[in-house]
Amino acid sequence: MELTGATWRKSTRSSGNSGDCVEVADNLPGVVGVRDSKDRQGPALTFTPASWAAFVAYTKRS
Structure with a gap:
């Protein structure tokens, strides 16, 4: 799948993980x-x- 034009963002909760994050x-x-x-x-x-x-909904419940 082509993701040209994607705007990537990190979670605001990812700042303390030494860069180990998903976008x-x-x-x-x-x-x-x-x-x-x-x-x-x-x-x-x-x-x-x-x-x-x-x-996302499932992970927020856990």
């Missing part, structure tokens, strides 16, 4: 990208917006 791009229609902040040129996972929302 999320949720500005593209129909897809949410997730990548390792230490390897920005490396692979990215992609999710549907509904799947990503379910994952």
Whole structure:
């Protein structure tokens, strides 16, 4: 999947992890990208917006 035009962001909670973070791009229609902040040129996972929302909701409950 091509993620050209993705706007990547880190969680505000990631500042204390010595750079060990994930970045999320949720500005593209129909897809949410997730990548390792230490390897920005490396692979990215992609999710549907509904799947990503379910994952985030689940992790907030845990």
